[in-house]
Amino acid sequence: MPIKLIVKNQDRCMNCATCVFVCSRELRSVLSVKYSAIRISRSGLGFKVTVCSGCEEPDCASACPYEVLKPRSGGGVELLNPEKCENCEDRPCLNACSLKALQWDDERKRPIICIECGVCAKFCPHEVLYYGEEV
Amino acid sequence: MNGDILFINLTDGLSWVENRRELVERFIGGSGLAINLLNEYCPDGVDPFAPENPIVLASGPFIGLYPVCSKTIAMFKSPLTGNLGESHAGGRLGVAIRLAGYEAIVIIGASSKLVWLDIGDNGEVKINSASSLKKMSSLSTIMALDEPSPCGIRSTAAIGPAGENFVYYANVLVDGYNFFGRTGLGAVMGAKNLKAIRITGCGEISVKSLDAYKRMFEKIYDDVVKSGKMRKYHDLGTPQNVLTLNKIKALPTMNFKLGYFEYADQISGEYFADNLLIRKNTCPLCPIGCKHVAILRSFFADEHEVESLEVGYDYEPIYALGSNLGVGNSMDVLKLRAVCDRYGLDAMMTGTMLAWATEAYEKGLIGLDETIVEPKWGDVEKYIEMIKHIITMPNEFYLSMAQGRPYKNLGEEFLVAIGGNGLAGYHTGLAFIIGTAIGARHSHLSNAGYSLDQKLLGFTIDPVNAVEILLKEEAWRCILESCGVCLFARDIYDKHTVLEALNVIGFSHDVESLEKIGRITYGLKYKFKFKEGFRFQNLKIPKRIFETATANGVISPEDVKKALTVAEAKIKEIVNEATVQ
Numbered sequence: 001m002p003i004k005l006i007v008k009n010q011d012r013c014m015n016c017a018t019c020v021f022v023c024s025r026e027l028r029s030v031l032s033v034k035y036s037a038i039r040i041s042r043s044g045l046g047f048k049v050t051v052c053s054g055c056e057e058p059d060c061a062s063a064c065p066y067e068v069l070k071p072r073s074g075g076g077v078e079l080l081n082p083e084k085c086e087n088c089e090d091r092p093c094l095n096a097c098s099l100k101a102l103q104w105d106d107e108r109k110r111p112i113i114c115i116e117c118g119v120c121a122k123f124c125p126h127e128v129l130y131y132g133e134e135v
Numbered sequence: 136m137n138g139d140i141l142f143i144n145l146t147d148g149l150s151w152v153e154n155r156r157e158l159v160e161r162f163i164g165g166s167g168l169a170i171n172l173l174n175e176y177c178p179d180g181v182d183p184f185a186p187e188n189p190i191v192l193a194s195g196p197f198i199g200l201y202p203v204c205s206k207t208i209a210m211f212k213s214p215l216t217g218n219l220g221e222s223h224a225g226g227r228l229g230v231a232i233r234l235a236g237y238e239a240i241v242i243i244g245a246s247s248k249l250v251w252l253d254i255g256d257n258g259e260v261k262i263n264s265a266s267s268l269k270k271m272s273s274l275s276t277i278m279a280l281d282e283p284s285p286c287g288i289r290s291t292a293a294i295g296p297a298g299e300n301f302v303y304y305a306n307v308l309v310d311g312y313n314f315f316g317r318t319g320l321g322a323v324m325g326a327k328n329l330k331a332i333r334i335t336g337c338g339e340i341s342v343k344s345l346d347a348y349k350r351m352f353e354k355i356y357d358d359v360v361k362s363g364k365m366r367k368y369h370d371l372g373t374p375q376n377v378l379t380l381n382k383i384k385a386l387p388t389m390n391f392k393l394g395y396f397e398y399a400d401q402i403s404g405e406y407f408a409d410n411l412l413i414r415k416n417t418c419p420l421c422p423i424g425c426k427h428v429a430i431l432r433s434f435f436a437d438e439h440e441v442e443s444l445e446v447g448y449d450y451e452p453i454y455a456l457g458s459n460l461g462v463g464n465s466m467d468v469l470k471l472r473a474v475c476d477r478y479g480l481d482a483m484m485t486g487t488m489l490a491w492a493t494e495a496y497e498k499g500l501i502g503l504d505e506t507i508v509e510p511k512w513g514d515v516e517k518y519i520e521m522i523k524h525i526i527t528m529p530n531e532f533y534l535s536m537a538q539g540r541p542y543k544n545l546g547e548e549f550l551v552a553i554g555g556n557g558l559a560g561y562h563t564g565l566a567f568i569i570g571t572a573i574g575a576r577h578s579h580l581s582n583a584g585y586s587l588d589q590k591l592l593g594f595t596i597d598p599v600n601a602v603e604i605l606l607k608e609e610a611w612r613c614i615l616e617s618c619g620v621c622l623f624a625r626d627i628y629d630k631h632t633v634l635e636a637l638n639v640i641g642f643s644h645d646v647e648s649l650e651k652i653g654r655i656t657y658g659l660k661y662k663f664k665f666k667e668g669f670r671f672q673n674l675k676i677p678k679r680i681f682e683t684a685t686a687n688g689v690i691s692p693e694d695v696k697k698a699l700t701v702a703e704a705k706i707k708e709i710v711n712e713a714t715v716q
Contacts, residue, residue, distance in 0.1 A: 014417040014424045017288075018356075021199070021420060024339070025349070031199055032234065032339035034286040041283055045445075046414060106286075125360055125422035 002074035004054045005116055008130035013047040015040050019120035019129055026119050027112065037103055037114040049128055052076055052101045052114035060111070063096035069111065077113055085110040136160065136196055136641065140172070141237045143252065143260055145327055146186055146244030150260040152237075159238050163642065165195035166221075167617035167656040168239055169210040173219075174663055176241060183214040183319075184301065184326035186245035192332075193239035195619025198229035198419075199340050200348070201636055202356045203365075203624035205229050205418035207309075208616060213318035215303040215484070215539050216555040218667040219660055221576040222306075222320050225418040225426075226313035227290035229619055234287050234336025242327065249299075251280065251331040256287075256338055265330035270296050273308035273479045280333050281310070287337035288419065295479025296526050298325035302537040304484035304557075308476070312416045312426050312447050316481045317556060317578060342640050351639045355627060360422050364626040368425040372415075373450035374404030376560070377458075383592065385563045385686035388458045389512055390490035391551050391679050394562045394686065398463025402453055406465055413445065418621070425623060431469040446473045454560025455486025460493065461512030474519050478526050485525070487550070487557030488536050489518055495546040505532035505542060548678035553577055554669075558680075563588035564687030566601045568680055569698045573602070573706065574609060575660035580622055582609035588687055595687070598698035606657075606705060613656035614649055658713025661706050671703040 020036045028035040039050045054075035061069040061077045065088070070080040087109040094102045094111065103112040118131030138156025143149075155168075162168050169191045176189040190211045197204035207229040213220030232240060235256050242252070246262065249269055253261040268276050276293035283289065290310055297305035298321030305321025306314045315321070324330075342348040359365055367375050377399055380386040384394035400406060407429055415424030431444045446469045456462060456471040475482040493510040495501045503509065507529070508520040524533045535542040539557070541550045551558045553571045559579035561567050570584025571577055579585050582605040587596070611630075612622065618637065620628045628636075630646060637644055644652075661669075681692050 014415055016417045016421050016424075017419050018202070018422065025345070028339075029345050030339040030341045032337075033284075033288055034337055035339065123356060123422075125424075 002134065003116075003118075003132060004075055004134050005051060005114065005118060005121060005129060005131050006054075006134065007049055007051060007128060009126060009128050010049065011046055012126035013040065013049050013128045014126070015047045016125065018123045018125075019049070022119050022123050026117055027115065035105060035112065037112050038120060039103070050099060050101050051120070051129065053099060054114070054116065059096040059098070060093040060102050063092040065092065069093060069113070072116075076116055079110065079113055082108075082110050136164070136238060137236065139237050141240045141254070141258065141260070143240065143242050144244040145242065145246045145250070145262065145329060148262050150258065152258050155238070160642070162652060162656065163196060163614070163617040163637070164238055165193050165206065165208045165617040165619050166613050167652060169193040169208045170656055170659045170663065172239060172241055173210040174659060176243065177212055177663070179666060180668075181212055183212045183217075183220070183323060186327065187243065188212045188323060188326075190242040190320065190323060190327070191239060192228070192232065192242075194229040194232040194237070195617060196640060196642070197636065198619035199233050200342065200640060201352060201420065202359050203421045203423060203621050203627065204619040205421060206616065206619050206621050207232065209307075209315050209320050211320060211323050212667060213555075214301070214322050215317075215319040216577060218664040218669045219575055220318040220320060220323065221660070222315040222317050223616065224292070224307070224309045224313045224315045225621060226310040227288050227419055228292060228309050228313075228334065230419045231288045231290035231334040231336040233340055234338045235334055236336075236338050240334075242329070245326065246328040249328050249330050251333065252329065254332065254334045256336065268330050270299065272296070272477045274311055274476065276331050277308060277311050280331055284335045284337065287335055289333065289335045291331060291333045293331035294321040294324045294329075295477065297479040298322055299330070300526055300528070300537070301325050302480060302525060303539045304481040305479050306481045308479065312428070313418070314481075316483065318576060319481075321479050344639060347639045351636055355632065355636070356422070358627050359624065362627075365423055365624065368623045369423050371404035371408050372425050372427040374407055374427070374448060374453055376450040377403040377453060378405065380561065380563070380686075383563070383589070383686040384684065385561055385588075386458050387454060387551075387558070387560050387562045389461045390459060390494045390549060391558075391562060391683055392494075394683060396458035396463065399458065401463050402457045402465050402468050404450075407448055411465060411469070416447070421621070423623070429469055431466065431473055444473055446476070448472065451560055452482035452486070455483045455557070459486050459490050459560065460518060462515060463513065467515040470515055471518060471522075474522050478522065480522065480525070483559065484539055484557040485522060487552055488525070488539060489521060491541060491546065491550040492521065492536065494549055495541070498546065500545045501532065501542060505530065547675070551677050551679055553676060554674060559585070561585035561588070562683065562685045564591070564685040565598065565690050565694055565698075566591070566596060566605065568676060568690060568695055569598065569601050569702070570605045572674055572676065572695070572699060573605060573702045575657060575664065580612075582606070582612065588685070592686060598694045599701050602698050602702045602705065606702070606709075610650065610653040610657045614653040617652070617656060654709055655713040655716055658706075658709040661710050662713060665710065671699055674699065
């Protein structure tokens, strides 16, 4: 079984947002929300964590007209040719994802993708995020 | 750190940024930064409700970087104590301030009509009409304004009707579950016609040595989640104190007439957690989840017509609205807490005033002409009516209730407050009383005298020794509060850890310079207090404190007097050191 990042215990999230910040630290070497691949929002009594599902057939990659996003073996996508990204106004890659899990980097003008490093799960106190074999 | 301070003048709507990097480098942030800005921008002898009274909101350098660090420090002149107004709130505010690019925000002036402030990145400040938010509860206000930000962290702080009506102990709700409580920041915002402040931080925080920082983060994180040092806050939360204190006869009951409450088990942390807890909330980068939330169900008509409300519960409101009012039912405690929250009242001071009024009524010092409804220990419906009167102030009696003082000075010997601030729920002994009296904000958290008492249990402490220990503790806490550390994590952030964590992110301090800055920060707080008329000889300790035996026996007035004499001399030395620095 491939190692993947999954949302395992959604209802246990307290919104400490540690995952959000450590993610931006891995992706961009700073602490921020805007450069993170993770978002947390309110949901009913608790919170909802949105992370890349690591799809086997990623809709975001299919939607990209310039082959910037490439399906990664084991699930999810990788940025294949970031310089080819045309900064499309209607953001087809972001909109193709039903979860809205893909974020946009306004500075570099390209999508922010989950690199499946698992650091977010390491600092999740309630195992809301889990990085391991799919269960 | 960038050193940028955002200034907003509500009178003319102007805002500007000043760079105070040197001040931040030296005083770190939080308390140290805020007291410097307060001393600079608060005119001598200002009326707390005058436009010139500034509100300083300071973030700290650990906020957004290290675990369990999210305390934003508010400073202003307090209407309740008449001198230093200082209050600390958790939540997202501190991170939002930092991600918006500021170390602190200073609000001066007053608007001619009710407004709310919308602060974004890059000095963007909008002052919006709050006509539609008038008289709204603080929680409803936050729900109306706090739509999520797609790019960053957004935080909203709002006042309720108590703040709009200038109740001297009106609080400010932050993000729905944190408060700037105690010394009346809500009323100061009300006087400025400022209903709410919303801050959206879309920037980033960078550190020089990323690898060293990551190692430091992980070390602290592991200590927080694995060492058990924070188990209390994670498990039952602060309400764990209810049974602990009751057992040693330190749980203030019915206006401190007793230190033991026969229904303590019905309002204990264990009872709440087992029967009513529905979730725990937490602050950014904090894995603890100390904010325990209960569900309050009320049937408002036949046929099981039901309304449900989430109510946070902590130890202090449980003592203040529970044991100290003779309320021995958990749902009743939640009801009272919910009413305080709805109006935006500090729950502790509300409890202090209701307890005083109940006893004054019992003793026949006041009657129905004053109280309108009959206050009675444990009668929650009556207390709810009285809280509504505190907000609307229909007569002179309720005006004094709203100002936190005894009506016509009646029964002042049993109004259990020191320096204007109602006492926290620890009838533990001498150190707690000395600590509250000499604490710069007259809070139990200033120097934790209650903790010293509990460590000493059964052993007497020399008042002079107690002063030494408490002064040292308060000076150190000034450092923790300057960094943004939550005091619940004080066992994690020892001197060595704080020093290393500071230096990893670009400060250069050693133990000696840190201790000095702590002392000077404490001295600057007292400089402000003395400037605004605080005098030790005028500090009254209510007689009730000496009448009821504490966990460590009956407190002697002579011991307190001796301690205050010694403390005054030492504090004046510290103020001198702070003045010449």
